[in-house]
Amino acid sequence: MNARTRLAALLSAAVCLGALTACGSDDAKAEDPTPANGSTRGQGSESPAPSESEGQESETVAVPVYFVGETPQGPRLYREFREVPAGDPAAGALALLTSGDALDPDYRTLFPGGDAPTAQVDADPIVVDLPDESWTTAPDGMSEDDARLAAQQLVYTLQGIAQARTPVSIQLDGAPADLFGLGGELTNEPEIDVRALVNVTDPVEGATVSGSFTASGVSSSFEATTPWEIRSSDGKVVAKGFATAEGWMDKLYPWETEVDLSDVAPGTYTFVAMTDDPSGGEGAGPTEDSKTITVE
Structure with a gap:
């Protein structure tokens, strides 16, 4: 093992230790700013600023949506900035997330198809209302690891819209509920891990x-x-x-x-x-x- 490899091994151990001490103490502000040049449409050009046309609101806003891709560490979260209606950005983002409608063909979602949940991102905690009872348990074929990563898709997307590391409360018809059996209140895991x-x-x-x-x-x-x-x-x-x-x-x-x-x-x-x-x-x-x- 050469010196550079030994140094990498030592630093990798330091990362693991840092991840342990960072659990539950991630930055209070979600670092998901709009891209500097605003290019979210796929043509490499700037996105238009929110606008109104002939008295009709036609505003859009760029928000981070988290999908899943393969890495040497296993499945991990990848972020895309997407334009969604400014009136309810969470609804637009969750529709993309749950359908797996990523621009990048290497990305996918771990969520089942069907109706998307709704969310109140201006609440503390953020409130997510599930579309039906089937979401309270993991569907057939979903491993516990996949369920946890799917939950992180949801948490990171909503926290990115809220621009705050706010916990996410899961509800069904206004009552506390579990998401895929993981519990009723979700928090972000350290990003270095997910x-x-x-x-x-x-x-x-x-x-x-x-x-x-x-x-x-x-x-x-x-x-x-x-x-x-x-x-x-x-x-x-x-x-x-x-x-x-x-x-x-x-x-x-x-x-x-x-x-x-x-x-x-x-x-x-x-x-x-x-x-x-x-x-x-x-x-x-x-x-x-x-x-x-x-x-x-």
Whole structure:
């Protein structure tokens, strides 16, 4: 084992210890700001500000919706910013979450189909009313781990809308109830334990870019280094670099970098951000998040 690998092992142990001490003491404010450039539509352009047209309200707002994807650590949460009606953003977000209607084809939901729950995000605790009694127990085929991660999908999405780490109270017809048998009041688990260790905010899936673009996201990667690549349809790396996040180890931190496309021919590519792998291939490998982009 070389020195860099030994250092990685020591730091990994430190992460585990940090996660234990952080349980129940996550930041009071949910760090789910709207993307800096507002690109949530899939074209790499800014989202329109909330607006009114001819006296009719047609406002939308970007909110974080949490889906599930595969990582070397097993299934984890990935975040997409989506535009939903501003009048009831929780309803729009929960409809996307429960249906699994993610832009990224690598994402899915652990929730059963059917009607979405309703939520009051301005309450303390946040109140979720289940659509029917079937939601109080885990459906056939749902493991306990999947049930817990599904609950975290719900909690992180609603806390992101509320912008506060507020507990979530589960009800059925106005009375206390369980979600999948997990209990009636849910809290967020430390994000280092449930979120993918890298997540791309921009570019969004299906974005069209030219010249250069700003890539951004969050990560918890060795020494805050977040490598990225642009890959052609045959897997060839046509451009690469790295971003430096604002921190690492205890939670996910923002990163941002400018991507130069001057040497990339027009066409369809995959932008991939990943965690740094100091093990030299001895571990499970890096966590990745990828987005299909079109270069003009």
